[in-house]
Amino acid sequence: MSIKVIKNDQDYQEALQLVGELMDKNPAVNTPDSETLELLTVLIEDYENSVFGETIPDPIDALVFRMEQQNLSADDLVPYIGSRSKVSEVLSRKRPLSINMMKSLQDGLGIPAKVLLNQSRGLQQEKTDFLKLPIKEMLKRGYISAKNFEYELATFFNQLNGEQNILALASRTHYIRSHKPMNPQAFTVWVARLLNRASEIREKVNFNHSKITQALMRSVVDLSDEEDGIIKAIDLLNSVGVIVIVEPHMPKTYLDGAVIMIPGKNPVIGMTIRHDRLDNFWFTLLHELAHIALHYGKGTSIFYDDTEYLDVEDSREKEADKLALEVMIPTERWKDSAASIVPSPDAAIMLASELSIHPSIVAGRMRRERQHYYFLNTLIGKGEARKSFSDINWS
Template identity: 25%
Template sequence: MVKVKNEFHPDYAVPPGEILEYELELRAMSQKELSDRTGITSKHLISIIKGDSAITPQTAIKLERVLGMPVDYWLNLESQYREILARKSEQKQLERDLEWLKRVPVNEMAKRGWIDKPKDKMAVLDRVLKFFGIASVAQWDDIWPNLAVAYRQHQKHEVFPEAVSAWLRKGELESHKIQCNKFDKSGFKALLSDLRELTTKTPENFVPELQQRCANFGVAVVFVPALPKTSVSGATRWLTKDKALIQLSLRYKSNDHLWFTFFHEAGHILLHGKKEMFLEGTNGLDGKKEEEADKFAEEMLIPRAEFNAFVKARNFYADDIRRFADAIGIAPGIVVGQLQHKKLLPQNFCNELKQRYEWRG
């Protein structure tokens, strides 16, 4: 037999003090007499009757002895009363929080399976708060907008902090699935040169290898598609003092952008503090550090001496770019991206050398 448990949560609250006052009337007992018999001051009794003070276990024992009503009776009344008050207060707060919910991309999060989406708005809010791992929107205000964020590009589109934080939170959750050794700065720096060879591989091959090799030196690498109203391409932050996180969105869906963003984020890990967070794709807050990370990525992908020698020759045809890329061991699309970025090659030239990526699943 299946047992169905029905839960009833009344929306009205009766202070236990009102019950106490009623019992006194039945016994024709004054508050002063009850005070004399229990040793509870008249002032405190009045506070209990008004619902301002709670009936404690000690008070309940005294009431049991004088009125003959069990301790559990009084404590249950008190517990139910306080629970109802808490629920009513929580309900009012949640109703205010629904305005915040409008700025969270709930539909897209549900579509991707990050959360489920009940029909009731309050239930949806509950799911979103659980996704963020917070008790209320007040905690979201404390955690997300106050992060030390540095941005790489000028903002061209409307960005919702709520959507950005959802993307960041998903990356954080995904990073928990990656077992990392303790961060090894020198080891990670040495690894980056070897990772250049991955730029010539397909995502099916380079993603698991990139994640495993970085995890060996304390860096979790996760791929999370960008949400609407985020305009993010990547982010870097420290989860603990021994574990860093690089989060990539594949925003531009080409290998030159993806790999430049990865090495840019790696630059932040090696060059900048563990208390900072860097979010690439919207307004820049620390131009100096972003410039340092850009230069680091450029040098790691195409060493300056080799790049300058190639540029000096001024042979920017597709075959020349392929030969140069093969010689330095990277994908030709990355060379195209750097030439275009430095305005040495028109934006519509040699794009066939870039590898395009698409999210699957």
């Protein structure tokens, strides 16, 4: 592999392509490929600095400058951006540039791709080491494609990089509940994927926090024993403005669920179903919903949860656990039931029947209370939760 100083645009484009190919391989540290990647990065940065100067222009500033140069109005941008409303949102920085917009602006107005891609530079510098991103996994899942690698990698993180910079927000106002260290790059990719999918939902119901009541939460639990109860529960939450996204966890992230609460936007609950058990699904969903009920607008905006990690000291996690457990099985009903005394399948089924909820919820409570996870295995719905999402590739 011949590496040379970048002297012109052709050399520059070839170097970018080579970087994409090397990143596809996700090379280990201190290997020939990783060293080549580092060298190419330095050469590319040197060339960019010589062409663009030390600071690459902001893409919106560059677009406005080009409009002034060519005496263009906002209406003149419609062919490149898509509609008058989108043009307005882009110019006011309320909508990030999409891949297609970037291509159109590059081809039609001659704005360099590197300038247009600069909207994600703050994310790269502030939080994410792009060389450590799980590129192979992202390609495997179809998050990005090799064909439009550079565009798609940059735009993949657009939802994290607006006026409400989610990663900057997360660095101050998030809580991770887990007993294992998370891979920060894989973690960031999963969050970006959640927000990307949420942004693609066209018809969103306006969120009203006053509707997130214990009565609503109990309505969710009541659906657990119905056919297609999981889908009905998600639809119910969507109807009150809570977006629920099921997205498999990334390797080394150890997440069951998360809730992202951004002021002025719909709360987003992310579910990984990594354990593929009904008891875990229902508790995680109610736990994240409890965070919305209890903690929306109170500082911490993002909670990431391994809900089977019980040794937590954070008061907000304890509050969410308590509310979720109470809504699923009221304390008085639990104390008066045989299930609280005798760890038998019959006791679990009897209480579930009395409450009209799925037996897995009672079995999960029984296992949790005793912190013994070797009994009632036939009642926890092992292998049943993912069946509701046959369109997802779980491999």
